[in-house]
Amino acid sequence: MPAESKKIAAPGVFGKGRELTHLIRDESAKDSAEEKKRPWSIRKVDTQTIGKNRHKWSGHKVIVHLDMDAFFAAIEQQHCPQLKGQPVIIGGLPGYRGVVSTCSYEARVFGIKSAMPTAEAFRRCPVGIFLETSGSKYTYISIDVLNILREFSPILEPFSIDEAFVDITGIWERYGTPASMVKEMQMMIESRTGLTASAGIAHNKILAKMASGMDKPNGLTLVEPGTVGAFLENLPVETVWGIGPATQNALSQLGILTIGQLAMYDVYALRKIFGVHGAALHEIAHGRGDSTVTPYYHQPHEKSIGHETTLPNDTDSIDVIRANLRVLSERVGRRMRKSGYETKRIKLKFRYSDFSTFSRERTLTDYVRSDLAIFQQAVKLLDDNLQKARAIRLVGITVSHLREFKGVAQVEIFEELCEKKNSCICDVMDKIKDIYGDKSITYLSSSFRYK
Ligand SMILES: [Mg+2]
Incomplete structure (x- = not known):
C-alpha cells in the first residue's frame, strides 16, 4: 500500500513557507479499480508509528469533526441517479419565496450557496434542478451515518443533521494513526451510504470543526497539537x-x-x-477551546427549539403575520412536546422587507407547553415591537429554557383559557397528527396566513 500522508503547505492558506502535516488523497492509488472504490489507503499498524503519534498527542484529546458533503443534495443525487452530475438545489422552489438550504457541487459552480434567496439562485442557474427539502429522508440517512460512527467510538456527539464530533482519544491506536482511523470512517460512510464526508482532526472541537471545512469534499485535514499556530496564523x-x-x-x-x-x-x-x-x-x-465531546446518551436538554418562515409576500397585515405565528407556534409546540419538554422563554424573530432583522425574547413566570401559550407570547412580543406600516418578510419563533415535562398540573396563568386545558387539547391534536400526518388537523386561525 502506498503511504497515505505527505507534508504539504496548502496554497494561500498557511503561507510563509510553513509546512503542516496535511493528509491528502493518494493520487497514485487511484489507478487500480479496487482503489477507486477505496480512495484512501490503509496503513498497517506498526508500533513505531503508534509511539510517534502517542508522543505528538500526549496530554491532548483527539477530536474528529465529520461534516457530510452537500448532504441534502448528495442524498437526492444518490436516490435518483439521473440527478448525478447535475446542479441540484434544495430548498425553496422557483416562483415561490424561499432560500437555498443546500446545493450540489455542480450548482456551486454557478455561485449558488446556502441561504441565498431561491429567486437569485434561479437567476444564476435557470437549468438547475430545484427540489423541496425532505426532512424525514435526511434524518433517516443521518441516523445511518451516526450508527456507522458509533461502531468506531462510543463518544459521539451529533452536532447537526449532517455533522458530528467523535472523541477517538486512545481508540486511534488500533489503526496506527488518528488519520488512518478517520479515513476508515470516511470509507465506511461512503461504502454504506454512497455519500462522502469531510473530516478535521484536532485536540479540541473548534479546531476540528475549522479543519473539516478546509478540504471539501471528501477531504481530511489534520491539525496536530504542535502545528496549531501554523494552521491558524494566516487564516x-x-x-x-x-x-x-x-x-x-x-x-x-x-x-x-x-x-x-x-x-x-x-x-x-x-x-x-x-x-x-x-x-x-x-x-x-490561540487554538484553545472546549474538547468535551458529550455523547448522545448524555446530551443535556435541547437548548432551544425553533422554526421560521419566509412569508409568500412581504406584508404589513397583522392578520397574516399572526396567522403565520399561529402555524409556527403549532410546529414549535409539537416538536417541544414530542421531545418531552416545556418552556419558560419565548423568542420572536422578524425581518422587514429591507432585510433588517430583529429578535425579542420574554421569560415567563411559569413553564408552558401548549401551542396557544407560545402563540400568545409571540403576539405580545410582536405587538410591543413591530413598527406599523413596515412590511414583514420573515417571522420565526424559538423556545428555550426547556425542562422535562413531568405531567404536573399547571398553574392557571391565563385569564380566559387555562394552560392545563390547552395542553390537553395539544396532546389530542398530537395523537391525531401521529396517526394521520402533520397536516391532518390545525387551527382555523392558521388559514389566514395565505391572505
Ligand atoms: Mg455539511
Missing part, C-alpha cells in the same frame, strides 16, 4: 466558527484580518469592544 478571521459579517467588519476596522493578528491583539481591548465574546475570540485565536 482569515471569518473562518472562525461564530464570527459573522458584523464581527468580521468590526475586527477589520481594528486592522484584524487574520487569526494570527487576532491572537496578537490585546485581550483587554477585545473584551472592552466585544464583551465576553471578545475574550472567547482571543482564546480561539
Whole structure:
C-alpha cells in the first residue's frame, strides 16, 4: 500500500513557507479499480508509528469533526441517479419565496450557496434542478451515518443533521494513526451510504470543526497539537466558527484580518469592544477551546427549539403575520412536546422587507407547553415591537429554557383559557397528527396566513 500522508503547505492558506502535516488523497492509488472504490489507503499498524503519534498527542484529546458533503443534495443525487452530475438545489422552489438550504457541487459552480434567496439562485442557474427539502429522508440517512460512527467510538456527539464530533482519544491506536482511523470512517460512510464526508482532526472541537471545512469534499485535514499556530496564523478571521459579517467588519476596522493578528491583539481591548465574546475570540485565536465531546446518551436538554418562515409576500397585515405565528407556534409546540419538554422563554424573530432583522425574547413566570401559550407570547412580543406600516418578510419563533415535562398540573396563568386545558387539547391534536400526518388537523386561525 502506498503511504497515505505527505507534508504539504496548502496554497494561500498557511503561507510563509510553513509546512503542516496535511493528509491528502493518494493520487497514485487511484489507478487500480479496487482503489477507486477505496480512495484512501490503509496503513498497517506498526508500533513505531503508534509511539510517534502517542508522543505528538500526549496530554491532548483527539477530536474528529465529520461534516457530510452537500448532504441534502448528495442524498437526492444518490436516490435518483439521473440527478448525478447535475446542479441540484434544495430548498425553496422557483416562483415561490424561499432560500437555498443546500446545493450540489455542480450548482456551486454557478455561485449558488446556502441561504441565498431561491429567486437569485434561479437567476444564476435557470437549468438547475430545484427540489423541496425532505426532512424525514435526511434524518433517516443521518441516523445511518451516526450508527456507522458509533461502531468506531462510543463518544459521539451529533452536532447537526449532517455533522458530528467523535472523541477517538486512545481508540486511534488500533489503526496506527488518528488519520488512518478517520479515513476508515470516511470509507465506511461512503461504502454504506454512497455519500462522502469531510473530516478535521484536532485536540479540541473548534479546531476540528475549522479543519473539516478546509478540504471539501471528501477531504481530511489534520491539525496536530504542535502545528496549531501554523494552521491558524494566516487564516482569515471569518473562518472562525461564530464570527459573522458584523464581527468580521468590526475586527477589520481594528486592522484584524487574520487569526494570527487576532491572537496578537490585546485581550483587554477585545473584551472592552466585544464583551465576553471578545475574550472567547482571543482564546480561539490561540487554538484553545472546549474538547468535551458529550455523547448522545448524555446530551443535556435541547437548548432551544425553533422554526421560521419566509412569508409568500412581504406584508404589513397583522392578520397574516399572526396567522403565520399561529402555524409556527403549532410546529414549535409539537416538536417541544414530542421531545418531552416545556418552556419558560419565548423568542420572536422578524425581518422587514429591507432585510433588517430583529429578535425579542420574554421569560415567563411559569413553564408552558401548549401551542396557544407560545402563540400568545409571540403576539405580545410582536405587538410591543413591530413598527406599523413596515412590511414583514420573515417571522420565526424559538423556545428555550426547556425542562422535562413531568405531567404536573399547571398553574392557571391565563385569564380566559387555562394552560392545563390547552395542553390537553395539544396532546389530542398530537395523537391525531401521529396517526394521520402533520397536516391532518390545525387551527382555523392558521388559514389566514395565505391572505
Ligand atoms: Mg455539511
